[in-house]
Amino acid sequence: MRIALAGVAHWHAEMHAKAVAAAGSTLGCVWDPDIAMARRFAAMHGAAVAEELDALVTARPDLVVAMGQADRMPELTDLLMDAGLPIVMEKPAALSAAHLAPVEERARKEGHFIAVPLPNRLSPIWAEMAALRADGRLGDLSHAQFRIINGPPERYRRDGAGWVLDPARHGGGALRNLGIHGIDAALSLADAAADQDIEIVGVSLxxxxxxxxxxxxxVVILRMPGGMTVSVEAGYTYASMEAGGDFEWRISTRNAYLTDRGAACAVATLDDCAERTLTPLLPADRYDAFMIDTLGRIARGEPPAVGIGDYARAMRLIDRIYQKEGCR
Incomplete structure:
Protein backbone atom coordinates (compact mmCIF):
# COMPACT_ATOMS: atom_id res chain seq x y z
CA MET A 1 0.00 0.00 0.00
CA ARG A 2 1.05 3.60 -0.63
CA ILE A 3 0.84 5.88 2.41
CA ALA A 4 0.90 9.68 2.25
CA LEU A 5 1.79 11.95 5.15
CA ALA A 6 0.02 15.31 5.32
CA GLY A 7 1.56 17.73 7.80
CA VAL A 8 5.08 16.42 8.38
CA ALA A 9 6.15 19.36 10.59
CA HIS A 10 4.71 17.36 13.48
CA TRP A 11 6.51 15.39 16.18
CA HIS A 12 4.60 12.23 15.22
CA ALA A 13 5.68 12.33 11.57
CA GLU A 14 8.89 10.34 12.11
CA MET A 15 6.94 7.68 14.04
CA HIS A 16 4.52 7.28 11.14
CA ALA A 17 7.31 7.10 8.56
CA LYS A 18 8.94 4.33 10.61
CA ALA A 19 5.57 2.57 10.93
CA VAL A 20 5.01 2.65 7.16
CA ALA A 21 8.32 0.83 6.66
CA ALA A 22 7.54 -1.66 9.45
CA ALA A 23 4.24 -2.46 7.75
CA GLY A 24 6.04 -3.25 4.49
CA SER A 25 4.29 -0.38 2.72
CA THR A 26 5.55 2.46 0.57
CA LEU A 27 5.86 6.05 1.74
CA GLY A 28 4.39 7.98 -1.19
CA CYS A 29 4.17 11.75 -1.20
CA VAL A 30 4.48 14.05 1.79
CA TRP A 31 3.11 17.54 2.26
CA ASP A 32 3.28 20.36 4.76
CA PRO A 33 2.23 24.02 4.71
CA ASP A 34 5.94 24.70 5.23
CA ILE A 35 7.15 23.41 1.86
CA ALA A 36 10.81 23.62 2.90
CA MET A 37 10.03 21.27 5.80
CA ALA A 38 8.21 18.91 3.43
CA ARG A 39 11.22 18.83 1.10
CA ARG A 40 13.64 18.08 3.95
CA PHE A 41 11.42 15.30 5.27
CA ALA A 42 10.98 13.81 1.79
CA ALA A 43 14.73 13.85 1.17
CA MET A 44 15.37 12.05 4.47
CA HIS A 45 12.85 9.32 3.68
CA GLY A 46 13.11 8.95 -0.08
CA ALA A 47 9.57 10.19 -0.64
CA ALA A 48 8.01 12.49 -3.24
CA VAL A 49 6.94 16.01 -2.30
CA ALA A 50 3.43 17.30 -2.89
CA GLU A 51 3.91 21.03 -3.42
CA GLU A 52 0.20 21.54 -2.76
CA LEU A 53 -2.24 19.49 -0.72
CA ASP A 54 -4.36 18.98 -3.85
CA ALA A 55 -1.43 17.13 -5.42
CA LEU A 56 -1.33 14.69 -2.51
CA VAL A 57 -5.06 14.04 -2.89
CA THR A 58 -4.79 13.62 -6.66
CA ALA A 59 -2.14 10.92 -6.17
CA ARG A 60 -4.89 8.78 -4.55
CA PRO A 61 -2.85 7.10 -1.79
CA ASP A 62 -4.31 4.07 -0.04
CA LEU A 63 -4.14 5.91 3.28
CA VAL A 64 -3.37 9.46 4.40
CA VAL A 65 -1.91 10.23 7.82
CA ALA A 66 -3.24 13.70 8.68
CA MET A 67 -1.22 15.79 11.17
CA GLY A 68 -1.33 19.44 12.12
CA GLN A 69 -2.21 22.11 14.63
CA ALA A 70 -5.31 21.25 16.64
CA ASP A 71 -7.12 24.41 15.55
CA ARG A 72 -6.62 23.52 11.87
CA MET A 73 -7.12 19.76 11.91
CA PRO A 74 -10.91 19.65 11.35
CA GLU A 75 -10.46 21.57 8.08
CA LEU A 76 -7.74 19.17 6.91
CA THR A 77 -9.81 16.11 7.85
CA ASP A 78 -12.84 17.52 6.01
CA LEU A 79 -10.78 18.01 2.85
CA LEU A 80 -9.55 14.41 2.96
CA MET A 81 -13.10 13.16 3.52
CA ASP A 82 -14.18 15.17 0.47
CA ALA A 83 -11.70 13.06 -1.50
CA GLY A 84 -12.99 9.79 0.00
CA LEU A 85 -9.55 8.74 1.25
CA PRO A 86 -9.00 6.48 4.29
CA ILE A 87 -7.49 8.58 7.07
CA VAL A 88 -5.30 8.21 10.14
CA MET A 89 -6.22 11.33 12.12
CA GLU A 90 -3.28 12.13 14.38
CA LYS A 91 -3.84 13.77 17.74
CA PRO A 92 -4.43 16.51 18.69
CA ALA A 93 -7.18 16.75 16.09
CA ALA A 94 -9.36 19.50 17.56
CA LEU A 95 -9.46 22.09 20.32
CA SER A 96 -12.41 20.47 22.07
CA ALA A 97 -15.19 17.96 21.58
CA ALA A 98 -17.42 20.72 20.21
CA HIS A 99 -14.72 21.63 17.67
CA LEU A 100 -14.48 17.98 16.63
CA ALA A 101 -18.23 17.29 16.59
CA PRO A 102 -19.01 18.27 12.95
CA VAL A 103 -16.17 16.06 11.69
CA GLU A 104 -17.30 13.15 13.87
CA GLU A 105 -20.93 13.52 12.74
CA ARG A 106 -19.98 13.66 9.07
CA ALA A 107 -17.64 10.65 9.38
CA ARG A 108 -20.39 8.64 11.07
CA LYS A 109 -23.12 9.58 8.60
CA GLU A 110 -20.98 9.07 5.49
CA GLY A 111 -19.11 6.00 6.74
CA HIS A 112 -15.57 7.35 6.38
CA PHE A 113 -12.62 5.28 7.60
CA ILE A 114 -10.87 7.43 10.22
CA ALA A 115 -8.44 5.67 12.56
CA VAL A 116 -6.98 7.51 15.55
CA PRO A 117 -3.52 6.45 16.79
CA LEU A 118 -4.07 5.56 20.43
CA PRO A 119 -1.59 2.68 20.17
CA ASN A 120 -1.53 1.78 23.85
CA ARG A 121 -4.78 -0.05 23.05
CA LEU A 122 -2.38 -2.66 21.62
CA SER A 123 -0.69 -3.24 24.97
CA PRO A 124 -0.39 -6.97 25.76
CA ILE A 125 -2.45 -6.52 28.93
CA TRP A 126 -5.65 -5.95 26.93
CA ALA A 127 -5.35 -9.27 25.11
CA GLU A 128 -4.53 -10.97 28.42
CA MET A 129 -7.62 -9.44 30.03
CA ALA A 130 -9.78 -10.65 27.15
CA ALA A 131 -8.39 -14.19 27.49
CA LEU A 132 -9.00 -14.23 31.25
CA ARG A 133 -12.53 -12.91 30.75
CA ALA A 134 -13.25 -15.57 28.12
CA ASP A 135 -12.11 -18.24 30.60
CA GLY A 136 -14.27 -16.77 33.36
CA ARG A 137 -11.15 -15.91 35.39
CA LEU A 138 -10.94 -12.12 35.23
CA GLY A 139 -13.34 -11.12 37.99
CA ASP A 140 -14.87 -7.73 38.70
CA LEU A 141 -12.81 -4.65 37.92
CA SER A 142 -11.44 -2.90 41.02
CA HIS A 143 -9.12 -0.04 40.08
CA ALA A 144 -6.70 1.13 37.39
CA GLN A 145 -3.90 3.66 37.04
CA PHE A 146 -2.69 5.08 33.72
CA ARG A 147 0.44 7.26 33.83
CA ILE A 148 2.40 8.90 31.00
CA ILE A 149 5.05 11.49 31.91
CA ASN A 150 7.28 12.90 29.18
CA GLY A 151 10.02 15.52 29.11
CA PRO A 152 9.79 19.31 29.65
CA PRO A 153 7.49 21.45 27.49
CA GLU A 154 10.42 23.21 25.84
CA ARG A 155 11.00 20.11 23.72
CA TYR A 156 7.88 21.01 21.69
CA ARG A 157 9.42 24.36 20.77
CA ARG A 158 12.66 22.55 19.93
CA ASP A 159 10.70 20.33 17.54
CA GLY A 160 8.95 23.30 15.90
CA ALA A 161 5.61 22.55 17.60
CA GLY A 162 5.44 25.39 20.12
CA TRP A 163 1.73 25.75 19.31
CA VAL A 164 1.11 22.78 21.67
CA LEU A 165 1.89 25.18 24.52
CA ASP A 166 -0.66 27.76 23.31
CA PRO A 167 -4.16 27.01 24.64
CA ALA A 168 -5.75 28.97 21.78
CA ARG A 169 -4.16 26.60 19.23
CA HIS A 170 -4.14 23.37 21.25
CA GLY A 171 -7.05 23.57 23.67
CA GLY A 172 -5.18 22.44 26.77
CA GLY A 173 -1.91 21.14 28.14
CA ALA A 174 -0.51 17.81 29.25
CA LEU A 175 -3.96 16.36 29.95
CA ARG A 176 -5.23 17.10 26.44
CA ASN A 177 -1.98 16.03 24.78
CA LEU A 178 -0.69 13.04 26.78
CA GLY A 179 -3.58 12.32 29.11
CA ILE A 180 -5.79 11.44 26.13
CA HIS A 181 -4.11 8.00 26.16
CA GLY A 182 -5.05 7.37 29.79
CA ILE A 183 -8.55 8.78 29.37
CA ASP A 184 -9.10 6.51 26.38
CA ALA A 185 -7.82 3.55 28.41
CA ALA A 186 -10.27 4.42 31.20
CA LEU A 187 -13.16 4.67 28.75
CA SER A 188 -12.24 1.33 27.21
CA LEU A 189 -12.97 -0.22 30.62
CA ALA A 190 -16.44 1.35 30.73
CA ASP A 191 -19.53 1.10 28.58
CA ALA A 192 -18.76 2.68 25.20
CA ALA A 193 -21.62 5.18 25.58
CA ALA A 194 -21.09 5.97 29.26
CA ASP A 195 -18.70 8.96 29.18
CA GLN A 196 -21.39 11.22 30.68
CA ASP A 197 -21.97 8.73 33.51
CA ILE A 198 -18.35 8.81 34.69
CA GLU A 199 -17.92 10.75 37.93
CA ILE A 200 -14.98 13.14 38.14
CA VAL A 201 -13.94 12.64 41.76
CA GLY A 202 -10.90 14.92 41.80
CA VAL A 203 -8.62 16.95 39.55
CA SER A 204 -5.30 18.71 40.09
CA LEU A 205 -3.60 20.77 37.38
CA VAL A 219 -3.83 14.02 37.80
CA VAL A 220 -7.48 12.98 37.58
CA ILE A 221 -9.48 10.54 39.72
CA LEU A 222 -12.53 9.01 38.06
CA ARG A 223 -15.27 6.69 39.30
CA MET A 224 -16.62 4.53 36.52
CA PRO A 225 -20.15 3.15 36.22
CA GLY A 226 -20.16 0.12 38.51
CA GLY A 227 -17.79 1.72 41.02
CA MET A 228 -14.32 1.14 39.56
CA THR A 229 -11.78 3.84 40.49
CA VAL A 230 -9.36 5.02 37.80
CA SER A 231 -6.54 7.54 38.06
CA VAL A 232 -4.99 9.23 35.03
CA GLU A 233 -1.66 11.03 35.36
CA ALA A 234 -0.02 13.05 32.59
CA GLY A 235 2.83 15.49 32.56
CA TYR A 236 5.77 17.27 30.97
CA THR A 237 7.86 16.74 34.11
CA TYR A 238 10.26 13.89 33.25
CA ALA A 239 13.87 15.02 33.64
CA SER A 240 15.02 14.43 30.07
CA MET A 241 14.61 16.10 26.69
CA GLU A 242 14.93 12.75 24.91
CA ALA A 243 12.10 10.51 23.74
CA GLY A 244 10.48 8.31 26.34
CA GLY A 245 9.78 9.01 29.98
CA ASP A 246 7.75 7.38 32.72
CA PHE A 247 4.97 5.09 31.50
CA GLU A 248 2.86 2.62 33.46
CA TRP A 249 -0.56 1.05 32.92
CA ARG A 250 -2.01 -0.96 35.86
CA ILE A 251 -5.36 -2.73 36.09
CA SER A 252 -6.65 -4.63 39.11
CA THR A 253 -9.54 -7.08 39.13
CA ARG A 254 -10.83 -9.56 41.70
CA ASN A 255 -8.64 -12.33 40.27
CA ALA A 256 -5.92 -10.54 38.29
CA TYR A 257 -3.39 -7.73 38.53
CA LEU A 258 -1.95 -6.60 35.20
CA THR A 259 0.93 -4.19 34.64
CA ASP A 260 2.48 -2.65 31.54
CA ARG A 261 5.63 -0.57 32.04
CA GLY A 262 6.46 -0.46 28.37
CA ALA A 263 9.50 -2.74 28.33
CA ALA A 264 7.98 -5.14 30.88
CA CYS A 265 4.47 -6.55 31.17
CA ALA A 266 3.15 -9.01 33.75
CA VAL A 267 0.02 -10.58 35.20
CA ALA A 268 -0.61 -12.10 38.61
CA THR A 269 -3.67 -14.31 39.13
CA LEU A 270 -5.16 -15.21 42.49
CA ASP A 271 -6.95 -18.47 41.66
CA ASP A 272 -3.75 -20.31 40.73
CA CYS A 273 -1.26 -18.22 42.78
CA ALA A 274 0.70 -17.57 39.58
CA GLU A 275 2.74 -14.65 38.29
CA ARG A 276 3.65 -14.56 34.61
CA THR A 277 5.55 -12.19 32.40
CA LEU A 278 3.93 -11.22 29.11
CA THR A 279 5.81 -10.55 25.90
CA PRO A 280 6.05 -6.75 25.86
CA LEU A 281 5.30 -4.44 22.98
CA LEU A 282 7.85 -1.66 23.33
CA PRO A 283 6.40 1.86 23.25
CA ALA A 284 8.74 2.66 20.35
CA ASP A 285 7.09 -0.14 18.35
CA ARG A 286 3.44 0.60 19.14
CA TYR A 287 2.96 2.97 16.22
CA ASP A 288 4.32 0.19 13.98
CA ALA A 289 1.75 -2.24 15.39
CA PHE A 290 -0.97 0.38 14.99
CA MET A 291 -0.11 0.91 11.31
CA ILE A 292 0.02 -2.84 10.60
CA ASP A 293 -3.36 -3.30 12.29
CA THR A 294 -4.89 -0.31 10.45
CA LEU A 295 -3.73 -1.41 7.00
CA GLY A 296 -5.00 -4.91 7.67
CA ARG A 297 -8.41 -3.53 8.56
CA ILE A 298 -8.55 -1.43 5.40
CA ALA A 299 -7.66 -4.48 3.30
CA ARG A 300 -10.38 -6.55 4.99
CA GLY A 301 -13.00 -3.81 4.83
CA GLU A 302 -13.20 -3.57 8.63
CA PRO A 303 -13.61 -0.43 10.76
CA PRO A 304 -10.59 0.92 12.65
CA ALA A 305 -9.73 -0.50 16.06
CA VAL A 306 -9.89 3.01 17.50
CA GLY A 307 -12.03 5.43 15.55
CA ILE A 308 -13.12 9.03 15.65
CA GLY A 309 -16.04 8.12 17.95
CA ASP A 310 -13.60 6.78 20.57
CA TYR A 311 -11.53 9.93 20.28
CA ALA A 312 -14.61 12.14 20.61
CA ARG A 313 -15.66 10.36 23.83
CA ALA A 314 -12.21 10.96 25.32
CA MET A 315 -12.31 14.62 24.25
CA ARG A 316 -15.75 15.06 25.86
CA LEU A 317 -14.49 13.66 29.15
CA ILE A 318 -11.40 15.88 29.05
CA ASP A 319 -13.64 18.90 28.40
CA ARG A 320 -15.67 17.99 31.50
CA ILE A 321 -12.47 17.68 33.53
CA TYR A 322 -11.30 21.12 32.43
CA GLN A 323 -14.72 22.57 33.17
CA LYS A 324 -14.96 21.06 36.64
CA GLU A 325 -15.34 23.72 39.30
CA GLY A 326 -12.02 24.91 40.67
CA CYS A 327 -9.95 23.85 37.63
CA ARG A 328 -8.27 26.36 35.37
Whole structure:
Protein backbone atom coordinates (compact mmCIF):
# COMPACT_ATOMS: atom_id res chain seq x y z
CA MET A 1 0.00 0.00 0.00
CA ARG A 2 1.05 3.60 -0.63
CA ILE A 3 0.84 5.88 2.41
CA ALA A 4 0.90 9.68 2.25
CA LEU A 5 1.79 11.95 5.15
CA ALA A 6 0.02 15.31 5.32
CA GLY A 7 1.56 17.73 7.80
CA VAL A 8 5.08 16.42 8.38
CA ALA A 9 6.15 19.36 10.59
CA HIS A 10 4.71 17.36 13.48
CA TRP A 11 6.51 15.39 16.18
CA HIS A 12 4.60 12.23 15.22
CA ALA A 13 5.68 12.33 11.57
CA GLU A 14 8.89 10.34 12.11
CA MET A 15 6.94 7.68 14.04
CA HIS A 16 4.52 7.28 11.14
CA ALA A 17 7.31 7.10 8.56
CA LYS A 18 8.94 4.33 10.61
CA ALA A 19 5.57 2.57 10.93
CA VAL A 20 5.01 2.65 7.16
CA ALA A 21 8.32 0.83 6.66
CA ALA A 22 7.54 -1.66 9.45
CA ALA A 23 4.24 -2.46 7.75
CA GLY A 24 6.04 -3.25 4.49
CA SER A 25 4.29 -0.38 2.72
CA THR A 26 5.55 2.46 0.57
CA LEU A 27 5.86 6.05 1.74
CA GLY A 28 4.39 7.98 -1.19
CA CYS A 29 4.17 11.75 -1.20
CA VAL A 30 4.48 14.05 1.79
CA TRP A 31 3.11 17.54 2.26
CA ASP A 32 3.28 20.36 4.76
CA PRO A 33 2.23 24.02 4.71
CA ASP A 34 5.94 24.70 5.23
CA ILE A 35 7.15 23.41 1.86
CA ALA A 36 10.81 23.62 2.90
CA MET A 37 10.03 21.27 5.80
CA ALA A 38 8.21 18.91 3.43
CA ARG A 39 11.22 18.83 1.10
CA ARG A 40 13.64 18.08 3.95
CA PHE A 41 11.42 15.30 5.27
CA ALA A 42 10.98 13.81 1.79
CA ALA A 43 14.73 13.85 1.17
CA MET A 44 15.37 12.05 4.47
CA HIS A 45 12.85 9.32 3.68
CA GLY A 46 13.11 8.95 -0.08
CA ALA A 47 9.57 10.19 -0.64
CA ALA A 48 8.01 12.49 -3.24
CA VAL A 49 6.94 16.01 -2.30
CA ALA A 50 3.43 17.30 -2.89
CA GLU A 51 3.91 21.03 -3.42
CA GLU A 52 0.20 21.54 -2.76
CA LEU A 53 -2.24 19.49 -0.72
CA ASP A 54 -4.36 18.98 -3.85
CA ALA A 55 -1.43 17.13 -5.42
CA LEU A 56 -1.33 14.69 -2.51
CA VAL A 57 -5.06 14.04 -2.89
CA THR A 58 -4.79 13.62 -6.66
CA ALA A 59 -2.14 10.92 -6.17
CA ARG A 60 -4.89 8.78 -4.55
CA PRO A 61 -2.85 7.10 -1.79
CA ASP A 62 -4.31 4.07 -0.04
CA LEU A 63 -4.14 5.91 3.28
CA VAL A 64 -3.37 9.46 4.40
CA VAL A 65 -1.91 10.23 7.82
CA ALA A 66 -3.24 13.70 8.68
CA MET A 67 -1.22 15.79 11.17
CA GLY A 68 -1.33 19.44 12.12
CA GLN A 69 -2.21 22.11 14.63
CA ALA A 70 -5.31 21.25 16.64
CA ASP A 71 -7.12 24.41 15.55
CA ARG A 72 -6.62 23.52 11.87
CA MET A 73 -7.12 19.76 11.91
CA PRO A 74 -10.91 19.65 11.35
CA GLU A 75 -10.46 21.57 8.08
CA LEU A 76 -7.74 19.17 6.91
CA THR A 77 -9.81 16.11 7.85
CA ASP A 78 -12.84 17.52 6.01
CA LEU A 79 -10.78 18.01 2.85
CA LEU A 80 -9.55 14.41 2.96
CA MET A 81 -13.10 13.16 3.52
CA ASP A 82 -14.18 15.17 0.47
CA ALA A 83 -11.70 13.06 -1.50
CA GLY A 84 -12.99 9.79 0.00
CA LEU A 85 -9.55 8.74 1.25
CA PRO A 86 -9.00 6.48 4.29
CA ILE A 87 -7.49 8.58 7.07
CA VAL A 88 -5.30 8.21 10.14
CA MET A 89 -6.22 11.33 12.12
CA GLU A 90 -3.28 12.13 14.38
CA LYS A 91 -3.84 13.77 17.74
CA PRO A 92 -4.43 16.51 18.69
CA ALA A 93 -7.18 16.75 16.09
CA ALA A 94 -9.36 19.50 17.56
CA LEU A 95 -9.46 22.09 20.32
CA SER A 96 -12.41 20.47 22.07
CA ALA A 97 -15.19 17.96 21.58
CA ALA A 98 -17.42 20.72 20.21
CA HIS A 99 -14.72 21.63 17.67
CA LEU A 100 -14.48 17.98 16.63
CA ALA A 101 -18.23 17.29 16.59
CA PRO A 102 -19.01 18.27 12.95
CA VAL A 103 -16.17 16.06 11.69
CA GLU A 104 -17.30 13.15 13.87
CA GLU A 105 -20.93 13.52 12.74
CA ARG A 106 -19.98 13.66 9.07
CA ALA A 107 -17.64 10.65 9.38
CA ARG A 108 -20.39 8.64 11.07
CA LYS A 109 -23.12 9.58 8.60
CA GLU A 110 -20.98 9.07 5.49
CA GLY A 111 -19.11 6.00 6.74
CA HIS A 112 -15.57 7.35 6.38
CA PHE A 113 -12.62 5.28 7.60
CA ILE A 114 -10.87 7.43 10.22
CA ALA A 115 -8.44 5.67 12.56
CA VAL A 116 -6.98 7.51 15.55
CA PRO A 117 -3.52 6.45 16.79
CA LEU A 118 -4.07 5.56 20.43
CA PRO A 119 -1.59 2.68 20.17
CA ASN A 120 -1.53 1.78 23.85
CA ARG A 121 -4.78 -0.05 23.05
CA LEU A 122 -2.38 -2.66 21.62
CA SER A 123 -0.69 -3.24 24.97
CA PRO A 124 -0.39 -6.97 25.76
CA ILE A 125 -2.45 -6.52 28.93
CA TRP A 126 -5.65 -5.95 26.93
CA ALA A 127 -5.35 -9.27 25.11
CA GLU A 128 -4.53 -10.97 28.42
CA MET A 129 -7.62 -9.44 30.03
CA ALA A 130 -9.78 -10.65 27.15
CA ALA A 131 -8.39 -14.19 27.49
CA LEU A 132 -9.00 -14.23 31.25
CA ARG A 133 -12.53 -12.91 30.75
CA ALA A 134 -13.25 -15.57 28.12
CA ASP A 135 -12.11 -18.24 30.60
CA GLY A 136 -14.27 -16.77 33.36
CA ARG A 137 -11.15 -15.91 35.39
CA LEU A 138 -10.94 -12.12 35.23
CA GLY A 139 -13.34 -11.12 37.99
CA ASP A 140 -14.87 -7.73 38.70
CA LEU A 141 -12.81 -4.65 37.92
CA SER A 142 -11.44 -2.90 41.02
CA HIS A 143 -9.12 -0.04 40.08
CA ALA A 144 -6.70 1.13 37.39
CA GLN A 145 -3.90 3.66 37.04
CA PHE A 146 -2.69 5.08 33.72
CA ARG A 147 0.44 7.26 33.83
CA ILE A 148 2.40 8.90 31.00
CA ILE A 149 5.05 11.49 31.91
CA ASN A 150 7.28 12.90 29.18
CA GLY A 151 10.02 15.52 29.11
CA PRO A 152 9.79 19.31 29.65
CA PRO A 153 7.49 21.45 27.49
CA GLU A 154 10.42 23.21 25.84
CA ARG A 155 11.00 20.11 23.72
CA TYR A 156 7.88 21.01 21.69
CA ARG A 157 9.42 24.36 20.77
CA ARG A 158 12.66 22.55 19.93
CA ASP A 159 10.70 20.33 17.54
CA GLY A 160 8.95 23.30 15.90
CA ALA A 161 5.61 22.55 17.60
CA GLY A 162 5.44 25.39 20.12
CA TRP A 163 1.73 25.75 19.31
CA VAL A 164 1.11 22.78 21.67
CA LEU A 165 1.89 25.18 24.52
CA ASP A 166 -0.66 27.76 23.31
CA PRO A 167 -4.16 27.01 24.64
CA ALA A 168 -5.75 28.97 21.78
CA ARG A 169 -4.16 26.60 19.23
CA HIS A 170 -4.14 23.37 21.25
CA GLY A 171 -7.05 23.57 23.67
CA GLY A 172 -5.18 22.44 26.77
CA GLY A 173 -1.91 21.14 28.14
CA ALA A 174 -0.51 17.81 29.25
CA LEU A 175 -3.96 16.36 29.95
CA ARG A 176 -5.23 17.10 26.44
CA ASN A 177 -1.98 16.03 24.78
CA LEU A 178 -0.69 13.04 26.78
CA GLY A 179 -3.58 12.32 29.11
CA ILE A 180 -5.79 11.44 26.13
CA HIS A 181 -4.11 8.00 26.16
CA GLY A 182 -5.05 7.37 29.79
CA ILE A 183 -8.55 8.78 29.37
CA ASP A 184 -9.10 6.51 26.38
CA ALA A 185 -7.82 3.55 28.41
CA ALA A 186 -10.27 4.42 31.20
CA LEU A 187 -13.16 4.67 28.75
CA SER A 188 -12.24 1.33 27.21
CA LEU A 189 -12.97 -0.22 30.62
CA ALA A 190 -16.44 1.35 30.73
CA ASP A 191 -19.53 1.10 28.58
CA ALA A 192 -18.76 2.68 25.20
CA ALA A 193 -21.62 5.18 25.58
CA ALA A 194 -21.09 5.97 29.26
CA ASP A 195 -18.70 8.96 29.18
CA GLN A 196 -21.39 11.22 30.68
CA ASP A 197 -21.97 8.73 33.51
CA ILE A 198 -18.35 8.81 34.69
CA GLU A 199 -17.92 10.75 37.93
CA ILE A 200 -14.98 13.14 38.14
CA VAL A 201 -13.94 12.64 41.76
CA GLY A 202 -10.90 14.92 41.80
CA VAL A 203 -8.62 16.95 39.55
CA SER A 204 -5.30 18.71 40.09
CA LEU A 205 -3.60 20.77 37.38
CA UNK A 206 -0.16 22.31 37.92
CA UNK A 207 1.93 24.83 35.97
CA UNK A 208 4.47 25.85 38.63
CA UNK A 209 7.76 24.57 37.17
CA UNK A 210 7.88 26.15 33.73
CA UNK A 211 5.24 28.89 33.84
CA UNK A 212 3.60 27.91 30.58
CA UNK A 213 0.09 29.01 29.64
CA UNK A 214 -1.02 25.36 29.80
CA UNK A 215 -0.76 22.81 32.59
CA UNK A 216 2.47 20.82 32.71
CA UNK A 217 1.09 18.16 35.05
CA UNK A 218 -2.38 16.75 35.64
CA VAL A 219 -3.83 14.02 37.80
CA VAL A 220 -7.48 12.98 37.58
CA ILE A 221 -9.48 10.54 39.72
CA LEU A 222 -12.53 9.01 38.06
CA ARG A 223 -15.27 6.69 39.30
CA MET A 224 -16.62 4.53 36.52
CA PRO A 225 -20.15 3.15 36.22
CA GLY A 226 -20.16 0.12 38.51
CA GLY A 227 -17.79 1.72 41.02
CA MET A 228 -14.32 1.14 39.56
CA THR A 229 -11.78 3.84 40.49
CA VAL A 230 -9.36 5.02 37.80
CA SER A 231 -6.54 7.54 38.06
CA VAL A 232 -4.99 9.23 35.03
CA GLU A 233 -1.66 11.03 35.36
CA ALA A 234 -0.02 13.05 32.59
CA GLY A 235 2.83 15.49 32.56
CA TYR A 236 5.77 17.27 30.97
CA THR A 237 7.86 16.74 34.11
CA TYR A 238 10.26 13.89 33.25
CA ALA A 239 13.87 15.02 33.64
CA SER A 240 15.02 14.43 30.07
CA MET A 241 14.61 16.10 26.69
CA GLU A 242 14.93 12.75 24.91
CA ALA A 243 12.10 10.51 23.74
CA GLY A 244 10.48 8.31 26.34
CA GLY A 245 9.78 9.01 29.98
CA ASP A 246 7.75 7.38 32.72
CA PHE A 247 4.97 5.09 31.50
CA GLU A 248 2.86 2.62 33.46
CA TRP A 249 -0.56 1.05 32.92
CA ARG A 250 -2.01 -0.96 35.86
CA ILE A 251 -5.36 -2.73 36.09
CA SER A 252 -6.65 -4.63 39.11
CA THR A 253 -9.54 -7.08 39.13
CA ARG A 254 -10.83 -9.56 41.70
CA ASN A 255 -8.64 -12.33 40.27
CA ALA A 256 -5.92 -10.54 38.29
CA TYR A 257 -3.39 -7.73 38.53
CA LEU A 258 -1.95 -6.60 35.20
CA THR A 259 0.93 -4.19 34.64
CA ASP A 260 2.48 -2.65 31.54
CA ARG A 261 5.63 -0.57 32.04
CA GLY A 262 6.46 -0.46 28.37
CA ALA A 263 9.50 -2.74 28.33
CA ALA A 264 7.98 -5.14 30.88
CA CYS A 265 4.47 -6.55 31.17
CA ALA A 266 3.15 -9.01 33.75
CA VAL A 267 0.02 -10.58 35.20
CA ALA A 268 -0.61 -12.10 38.61
CA THR A 269 -3.67 -14.31 39.13
CA LEU A 270 -5.16 -15.21 42.49
CA ASP A 271 -6.95 -18.47 41.66
CA ASP A 272 -3.75 -20.31 40.73
CA CYS A 273 -1.26 -18.22 42.78
CA ALA A 274 0.70 -17.57 39.58
CA GLU A 275 2.74 -14.65 38.29
CA ARG A 276 3.65 -14.56 34.61
CA THR A 277 5.55 -12.19 32.40
CA LEU A 278 3.93 -11.22 29.11
CA THR A 279 5.81 -10.55 25.90
CA PRO A 280 6.05 -6.75 25.86
CA LEU A 281 5.30 -4.44 22.98
CA LEU A 282 7.85 -1.66 23.33
CA PRO A 283 6.40 1.86 23.25
CA ALA A 284 8.74 2.66 20.35
CA ASP A 285 7.09 -0.14 18.35
CA ARG A 286 3.44 0.60 19.14
CA TYR A 287 2.96 2.97 16.22
CA ASP A 288 4.32 0.19 13.98
CA ALA A 289 1.75 -2.24 15.39
CA PHE A 290 -0.97 0.38 14.99
CA MET A 291 -0.11 0.91 11.31
CA ILE A 292 0.02 -2.84 10.60
CA ASP A 293 -3.36 -3.30 12.29
CA THR A 294 -4.89 -0.31 10.45
CA LEU A 295 -3.73 -1.41 7.00
CA GLY A 296 -5.00 -4.91 7.67
CA ARG A 297 -8.41 -3.53 8.56
CA ILE A 298 -8.55 -1.43 5.40
CA ALA A 299 -7.66 -4.48 3.30
CA ARG A 300 -10.38 -6.55 4.99
CA GLY A 301 -13.00 -3.81 4.83
CA GLU A 302 -13.20 -3.57 8.63
CA PRO A 303 -13.61 -0.43 10.76
CA PRO A 304 -10.59 0.92 12.65
CA ALA A 305 -9.73 -0.50 16.06
CA VAL A 306 -9.89 3.01 17.50
CA GLY A 307 -12.03 5.43 15.55
CA ILE A 308 -13.12 9.03 15.65
CA GLY A 309 -16.04 8.12 17.95
CA ASP A 310 -13.60 6.78 20.57
CA TYR A 311 -11.53 9.93 20.28
CA ALA A 312 -14.61 12.14 20.61
CA ARG A 313 -15.66 10.36 23.83
CA ALA A 314 -12.21 10.96 25.32
CA MET A 315 -12.31 14.62 24.25
CA ARG A 316 -15.75 15.06 25.86
CA LEU A 317 -14.49 13.66 29.15
CA ILE A 318 -11.40 15.88 29.05
CA ASP A 319 -13.64 18.90 28.40
CA ARG A 320 -15.67 17.99 31.50
CA ILE A 321 -12.47 17.68 33.53
CA TYR A 322 -11.30 21.12 32.43
CA GLN A 323 -14.72 22.57 33.17
CA LYS A 324 -14.96 21.06 36.64
CA GLU A 325 -15.34 23.72 39.30
CA GLY A 326 -12.02 24.91 40.67
CA CYS A 327 -9.95 23.85 37.63
CA ARG A 328 -8.27 26.36 35.37
Missing amino acids: DDRLYGEAVEEYA
